[in-house]
Amino acid sequence: MLDVFNILFERYGRQGWWPVLAANADKKSRGFEVSTGAILTQNTAWRNVEKAIKNLSDKNLLAPELILKTSVSDIAECIKPAGYYNQKAERLKIFSEFFLGEFDKLKEINTGKARQMLLSVKGIGPETADSILLYALNKPVFVIDAYTKRLFSRMLGVDFKTYTEWQDFFHKNLEDIEKQAEMFNEFHALIVEHCKNACKKQPLCEKCSLSSICKAKIPNA
Numbered sequence: 001m002l003d004v005f006n007i008l009f010e011r012y013g014r015q016g017w018w019p020v021l022a023a024n025a026d027k028k029s030r031g032f033e034v035s036t037g038a039i040l041t042q043n044t045a046w047r048n049v050e051k052a053i054k055n056l057s058d059k060n061l062l063a064p065e066l067i068l069k070t071s072v073s074d075i076a077e078c079i080k081p082a083g084y085y086n087q088k089a090e091r092l093k094i095f096s097e098f099f100l101g102e103f104d105k106l107k108e109i110n111t112g113k114a115r116q117m118l119l120s121v122k123g124i125g126p127e128t129a130d131s132i133l134l135y136a137l138n139k140p141v142f143v144i145d146a147y148t149k150r151l152f153s154r155m156l157g158v159d160f161k162t163y164t165e166w167q168d169f170f171h172k173n174l175e176d177i178e179k180q181a182e183m184f185n186e187f188h189a190l191i192v193e194h195c196k197n198a199c200k201k202q203p204l205c206e207k208c209s210l211s212s213i214c215k216a217k218i219p220n221a
């Protein structure tokens, strides 16, 4: 597992996720923007989320208090590029209420309890909760997404059925490393980068830096 991380890190360098609009945002507004991105990225590509977040920022709505004061239809109009905009606008309002009341508590409690609290919010599933825990709260949870499953099922031939099984696989294999949250942060971002560059739906195996250790390498792909 670590060899994969090292090869990808050498190939792509530090990714510095999670990308936020305001480079000088304070911790709280950064936490809200990351959480907003984690909700908006459900079922859509990140480039669409960037447009939606910029729209929210341009309308001065990138704060939970302001989301709560704004109608669902106005929020939906801003986040249209991210798809499922009515549903996501409702989710943003529900999450904004949670953020104002509970978000600071998440920092103080253990990761398992914080995860349970996030999962109890309507519209927050495991991948979204884990993205918030890792990228907004610096808690050591490995985020499992479609890219992670694609790369590791091809490369190692593993095929887990559930989100929890996938996540346990990473947690067990990376349990002894230091600075876990920082490493999980980089590793997930590197997986995404690699899947965009080489391990695409149609993999570019001949250009792949992991080809020497990949079980699924397709000659001349």
Ligand code: SF4
Binding pocket: 151, 154, 155, 198, 199, 200, 203, 204, 205, 206, 208, 209, 210, 211, 214, 215, 216, 217, 218
């Ligand atoms: S060798 Fe091909 S299938 Fe394997 S990780 Fe690289 S691009 Fe993906």
